[in-house]
Amino acid sequence: xxxxxxxxxxxxxxxxxxxxxxxxxxxxxxxxxxxxxxxxxxxxxxxxxxxxxxxxxxxxxxxxxxxxxxxxxxxxxxxxxxxxxxxxxxxxxxxxxxxxxxxxxxxxxxxxxxxxxxxxxxxxxxxxxxxxxxxxxxxxxxxxxxxxxxxxxxxxxxxxxxxxxxxxxxxxxxxxxxxxxxxxxxxxxxxxxxxxxxxxxxxxxxxxxxxxxxxxxxxxxxxxxxxxxxxxxxxxxxxxxxxxxxxxxxxxxxxxxxxxxxxxxxxxxxxxxxxxxxxxxxxxxxxxxxxxxxxxxxxxxxxxxxxxxxxxxxxxxxxxxxxxxxxxxxxxxxxxxxxxxxxxxxxxxxxxxxxxxxxxxxxxxxxxxxxxxxxxxxxxxxxxxxxxxxxxxxxxxxxxxxxxxxxxxxxxxxxxxxxxxxxxxxxxxxxxxxxxxxxxxxxxxxxxxxxxxxxxxxxxxxxxxxxxxxxxxxxxxxxxxxxxxxxxxxxxxxxxxxxxxxxxxxxxxxxxxxxxxxxxxxxxxxxxxxxxxxxxxxxxxxxxxxxxxxxxxxxxxxxxxxxxxxxxxxxxxxxxxxxxxxxxxxxxxxxxxxxxxxxxxxxxxxxxxxxxxxxxxxxxxxxxxxxxxxxxxxxxxxxxxxxxxxxxxxxxxxxxxxxxxxxxxxxxxxxxxxxxxxxxxx
Ligand code: HDD
Numbered sequence: 292x293x294x295x296x297x298x299x300x301x302x303x304x305x306x307x308x309x310x311x312x313x314x315x316x317x318x319x320x321x322x323x324x325x326x327x328x329x330x331x332x333x334x335x336x337x338x339x340x341x342x343x344x345x346x347x348x349x350x351x352x353x354x355x356x357x358x359x360x361x362x363x364x365x366x367x368x369x370x371x372x373x374x375x376x377x378x379x380x381x382x383x384x385x386x387x388x389x390x391x392x393x394x395x396x397x398x399x400x401x402x403x404x405x406x407x408x409x410x411x412x413x414x415x416x417x418x419x420x421x422x423x424x425x426x427x428x429x430x431x432x433x434x435x436x437x438x439x440x441x442x443x444x445x446x447x448x449x450x451x452x453x454x455x456x457x458x459x460x461x462x463x464x465x466x467x468x469x470x471x472x473x474x475x476x477x478x479x480x481x482x483x484x485x486x487x488x489x490x491x492x493x494x495x496x497x498x499x500x501x502x503x504x505x506x507x508x509x510x511x512x513x514x515x516x517x518x519x520x521x522x523x524x525x526x527x528x529x530x531x532x533x534x535x536x537x538x539x540x541x542x543x544x545x546x547x548x549x550x551x552x553x554x555x556x557x558x559x560x561x562x563x564x565x566x567x568x569x570x571x572x573x574x575x576x577x578x579x580x581x582x583x584x585x586x587x588x589x590x591x592x593x594x595x596x597x598x599x600x601x602x603x604x605x606x607x608x609x610x611x612x613x614x615x616x617x618x619x620x621x622x623x624x625x626x627x628x629x630x631x632x633x634x635x636x637x638x639x640x641x642x643x644x645x646x647x648x649x650x651x652x653x654x655x656x657x658x659x660x661x662x663x664x665x666x667x668x669x670x671x672x673x674x675x676x677x678x679x680x681x682x683x684x685x686x687x688x689x690x691x692x693x694x695x696x697x698x699x700x701x702x703x704x705x706x707x708x709x710x711x712x713x714x715x716x717x718x719x720x721x722x723x724x725x726x727x728x729x730x731x732x733x734x735x736x737x738x739x740x741x742x743x744x745x746x747x748x749x750x751x752x753x754x755x756x757x758x759x760x761x762x763x764x765x766x767x768x769x770x771x772x773x774x775x776x777x778x779x780x781x782x783x784x785x786x787x788x789x790x791x792x793x794x795x796x797x798x799x800x801x802x803x804x805x806x807x808x809x810x811x812x813x814x815x816x817x818x819x820x821x822x823x824x825x826x827x828x829x830x831x832x833x834x835x836x837x838x839x840x841x842x843x844x845x846x847x848x849x850x851x852x853x854x855x856x857x858x859x860x861x862x863x864x865x866x867x868x869x870x871x872x873x874x875x876x877x878x879x880x881x882x883x884x885x886x887x888x889x890x891x892x893x894x895x896x897x898x899x900x901x902x903x904x905x906x907x908x909x910x911x912x913x914x915x916x917x918x919x920x921x922x923x924x925x926x927x928x929x930x931x932x933x934x935x936x937x938x939x940x941x942x943x944x945x946x947x948x949x950x951x952x953x954x955x956x957x958x959x960x961x962x963x964x965x966x967x968x969x970x971x972x973x
Contacts, residue, residue, distance in 0.1 A: 299397075300398035300399070301400070302429065302676040303374070303400035303402070303676055304374070304400065304616070306676055307619075309671075310623075310671040311619060321348055321351055322351060322355075327348055330348075334346035334348075361626070361661060361662065361663070362661050363412040364657070365457065366408050366409070366457055367406035367407070367408055367423045368406075368411050368412040368414075369406055369410045369413070369414050369416065369471070370406030370407075370423065371404070371405055371505070371558035371562075371625060372402060372403060372404035372624065372625040372628060373402075373403060373561060373562075373565055373614040373615075373617055374400065374401070374402055374614070374615070374616040374618065375400075375401050375402075375570070375612055375613050375614035375615050376398040376400055376615065377391070377398065377399045377400075377428060377610055377612045377613075378395060378397070378398050378399070378611055379391065379394070379575075379610040380395060380608070380609055380610050380611070383518070383609055384520065384521070385520060386518040386520055386526050386528075386577075386579060387518035387638035388519065388521040388637055388638035389430075389432070389518075389637065389638030389639050390431055390432045390636065390637070390717075391428055391430040391431070391432075391636070392610070400428075400429040400676065401426055401427060401428050401429070401612055401614075402426075402429070402628060402672065403424070403425065403612070404423065405422055405423060405424055405425075405557070405561070406422065406423035406425070407420045407421075407422060407423070407471060408421050408422075408423060408440075409460045409471050409472070409473065410470060410471025413554075414470050414554070415551070415554035416550070416554060416555060416556050416558065417541060417546040417550050417557065418546070418550060419472065419473065419496075419501055419543070419546070419763065419767075420471065421440045421442045421491075421500060422440065422441040422500075422502060423439075423440055424439045424440060424441055424510030424511075425439065425630040426438075426439075426510075426612070427628065427630060427634075429676045430676075430677070431676070431677050432636040432717065433634070433636055433675050433677060433679075434673075434675045435634060435635060435636045435639065436630045436631055436632060437510075437512055437530055438630045438631065438650075438654070439513055439532070440513060441499060441502065441509055441510055442494040442495065442513075443509075443511035443531075443598045444490050444491050444513065444595060444596050444597060444744070445596060446485075446488040446491045446492070446596075447485065447596075448594055448596055448645060448646060449645040449649070449734065450645060450646050450647075450648065450650060450653070451649060452485065453646075453653070455481065455485075456481060456485075456488075458477070459478050460473055460477075462475075463475060463476070463477050469770075473495065473767060474766060474767040474771070475770060475771065476772055476773050476776055479768065479771050479776050479777070479780050480776045482783070483779035483780050483783050484779070486742075486783055487596050487741050488596075488741075489596075489741045489742055489745040489783065489786070489787060490597070490741070490742075490744045492745075492784075493748045493749060493787065494748065496760050496767070497748075497752070497756060497759065497760050497763070498540035498756060498759050499540065500763075501540050501541045501542075501543060501546040502538075502539070502540055502557075503539040503540055503541055503965075504536075504561070505557050505560070505571070506560065506561065506564060506571040507536050507537060507539040507540075508538055509531060509532055509533060509534060509538055510530075510531070510532030511530065511598075512529060512530030513595055513646075514529075514595055514641075514642060514644045514647040515527050515528070515529060515580075515592050515593060515644055516528050516530065516639060516640065516641060516642060516647075517640040517642060518639065518640075519637075519639070519722050520638070523722075523723075525582055525724075526580060526582065527579070527580040527584075527592060527642065528578065528579055528580070529577065529578040529598075530575065530576070530577060531575070531577070531606050532573040532575060532576070533573060533574045533576055533606070533608065534572070534573050535572040535573065535574065535611075535824070536571075536572075536826055536829070537820075537823035537824030537825055537826060537965075538820050538823040539820065539823070540820065542920050542966070543759070544919070544920065545889045549889050552889060552890060556890070561614075562617055564829060565614060565617050569828070570613050570614055570615045571613070571614045572611060572612065572613050572614075574608045574610065574611050575608070575612060576607060576608050577607050577609055578599050578604040578605070578607075579604075579607065580592065588603075589740075590743070590744065591735060591738055593643055593644045593738075594644070594737070594738045595644050595646040596738075596741065596744070600747070600813075600815040600817070601815065601817035606817075623670075623672065624672045625672075627662060627667070627670045628673065629654070629655075629668070629670075629673050631658075633650075633651040636719070637714075637717060637718070637720075640721065640722040643724075663687055663688065664686050664687030665686040666687065666690065669688070669690045669691060681709055682698045684698050742786045742787055742811075743809075743813075745786075746787050746788060746809040746811040747811055747814060747815055747818075748815075748818055749791060750811065750812065750813065751814040751818040752818070752819055753819050753821045753968070754968075756819060760791065761791060761794050761795060761798075764791070765794075765795050765798040768780055768795060768799045769799055774801070777801050778801050781795060781801045781802070781803075782804055782805070782806075785804030785807025786807045786808075786809060788808075789808045789809075792804045792807060825964055826856070826963055827852075827856055827857050828855075828856035829856060829858060830856075830893065830962050830963075831858050831860060831891045831893075832852060832860070832891060832895050832925075832962065833860060833862050833881075833886060833888065833890075833891035833894050833895070833913065834860065834862060834894075834895045835863070835894065835895070835896050835897060835913060835930070836861060836862075836863055836877065836898065836899050837863055837899030837900045837901055838867075838869050838870075838901070839899045839901030839902075840870075840897060842898050842927055842928075842929045842950070843927060843949055843950035845895075845897050846877065847950060847952075847955075848895070848954060848958075849877075851952065851955035851956075852955060852958070852959065852962075855959040855962075859895065860880045860881060860886075860891075861879045861880050861881070862881045862882070862913070863883075864882060864903070864905070864906050865879065865882060867879055869899070883913075888912070888913040888914075888916035888917050888920075889916065889920070891917070891922075892922060892923070892962060892965070893924065893925070893962045894913055894914055894917045894923075894924050894925070895924075895926070896913075896914060896924065896926040896930035896933050896934065897926075898927055898929030907933060907936075910930070911933050911937050914933055914937040915938075915939065918937055918938070918939035918942070918945075920966070921944065921966040921970055922966065922967075923944045923945075923946070924944065924945050924946070925945075925946045925954070925958040926947045927947075927948075927949065927950060928947070928948070928949060942967070943967040943969050944961045944967030945961075946958045946961050
């Protein structure tokens with residue numbers, strides 16, 4: 292196959308290029324191409340008279356504006372996306388015939404949209420929530436969408452309950468509060484009365500729900516899918532995205548403050564990383580299971596509230612995705628992107644997971660309202676890079692000009708084309724799974740254990756992670772008004788872990804659980820973020836330095852931090868240049884007013900207050916906050932007094948010393964560790 296016929300990583304970009312328009316430097320025209328002599332004043336009967344109906348320019352401009360907004364997504368409304376490419380490490384021919392998983396020399400273009408779930412389009416990004424992780428692979432066999440989340444299980448087992456779940460999570464209908472939060476009565480009432488949610492609730496109250504960055508979270512396809520090879524043999528498969536930078540989270544107090552200080556925190560982080568060439572990378576992992584092993588587990592592999600422990604079914608890393616290009620226009624690309632779990636390619640098929648089965652209906656359906664008709668596949672971002680032909684015609688916004696007389700099948704006038712492709716030649720044929728059953732509205736007995744894996748998740752957490760879960764329950768239930776709902780939740784989670792339920796009960800004034808407890812002792816170390824990759828790369832360090840700084844030359848430390856991939860940014864009381872003692876100049880990027888401790892991964896306190904009390908107060912407050920959020924703090928001997936004033940001394944993750952190479956090395960290690968949980972906070 293030639294490189295052209297296999298496609299290439301630029302094929303989507305080249306396709307989009309046909310639709311890009313540069314307005315800068317051009318003449319202003321109407322949509323009909325008419326150059327206008329005036330764009331500031333409507334056409335009036337006299338300078339002080341009424342506007343005339345004849346003013347087609349006014350009408351066109353205003354009509355377009357009046358219709359600029361489209362409905363936001365019913366869920367996952369707040370999102371941000373980027374382009375990139377995917378390459379497979381070695382051929383997966385043995386398991387799947389999917390074309391984009393065959394040849395390591397082929398790079399497949401991708402478009403990935405990350406999102407929160409509950410909040411509306413303008414809501415803050417660091418709220419406690421699952422994150423969407425939706426990937427569109429533009430393959431030569433059509434678009435393949437992997438529409439996943441950063442949590443590997445879901446709240447419900449059957450898609451028919453999705454509207455109920457979403458109604459319970461969203462702001463309450465009588466007063467539309469709270470925005471982008473599950474800390475309210477209806478969500479917890481749903482949880483307590485739909486106990487299949489237990490496992491995902493544990494994840495959603497863990498650090499996973501407050502990621503540090505889209506670049507530092509895992510993605511999961513959640514459902515069991517099928518890989519089918521060219522011999523027609525199938526394997527069950529679960530998909531994973533593993534971030535190369537590891538999985539890291541914020542702490543809750545920090546996440547809430549960031550929501551106010553920078554509601555765009557996650558998109559800014561993604562956008563800036565790509566602009567700086569720090570391309571986010573994720574490895575694609577698969578867990579594979581032979582068809583005959585379907586019933587070997589103590590849970591049903593069709594149940595989307597269950598994961599396959601990685602220690603039992605190892606994750607095979609099969610490829611890498613790199614996000615390397617920001618969008619040109621958020622509306623045209625990110626907002627108009629339409630993902631659908633039913634967008635598959637030959638070699639990838641479904642399982643009978645009842646949640647997945649329902650999703651296969653919902654996603655195309657929702658686009659009809661959101662994108663205004665059945666032609667959304669023609670929008671530039673949604674077009675496949677391979678040709679597409681069929682007998683579908685017309686509808687709002689149709690762009691394709693289908694030529695010819697025939698638009699039906701079968702026909703003789705066009706020699707029965709467009710023609711189906713036999714499976715052996717690459718046509719999609721559904722896996723011929725044998726199914727046999729009565730029509731019933733029921734849940735399988737094998738779906739009825741709601742607590743074992745929730746307990747396994749709890750057992751797998753480190754002590755700080757457990758404390759965070761307790762705090763999250765305490766916070767959220769503390770916001771629930773109904774005492775009955777609070778008690779129901781306590782009694783429910785007693786089935787997961789008694790200590791968890793009893794501690795939360797005590798904190799929220801509920802009765803200690805009467806029964807419950809779990810016999811499950813299994814844990815899965817892969818679930819704890821303690822065991823993730825720890826790297827200093829792209830971490831932001833706030834460097835506090837004043838215009839009177841006279842100490843060691845800190846530029847060599849800053850250079851060493853940069854060499855380790857860290858991004859030091861200077862914070863001071865005023866913008867401008869700071870002259871160090873050795874004459875080297877540093878540019879101030881933020882002032883105490885525009886920056887905040889919560890927006891950095893670590894603080895490097897240098898000095899130079901010139902005795903100004905207000906400068907020192909600001910510096911100390913930055914340090915205090917970083918300390919309370921378990922962040923690494925570095926300081927020169929001069930700035931040590933600020934640490935002492937903040938009680939942030941002699942604790943893990945605190946590095947004090949002269950601006951030497953040794954200091955830089957220790958500080959880089961402290962930054963790479965992300966957070967220092969063993970710090971004593973008094
Ligand atoms: Fe969904 C959007 C992920 C269950 C119905 N979903 C949506 C998006 C993601 C997910 C990432 C945003 C896509 C984008 O960026 O445009 N959804 C999931 C996962 C689920 C899940 C991982 C469980 C495993 N979803 C689910 C069910 C239903 C839906 C059971 C309905 C039966 N989801 C939708 C939707 C959305 C959507 C209402 C809103 C906007 C859209 O589809 O395009 O149709």
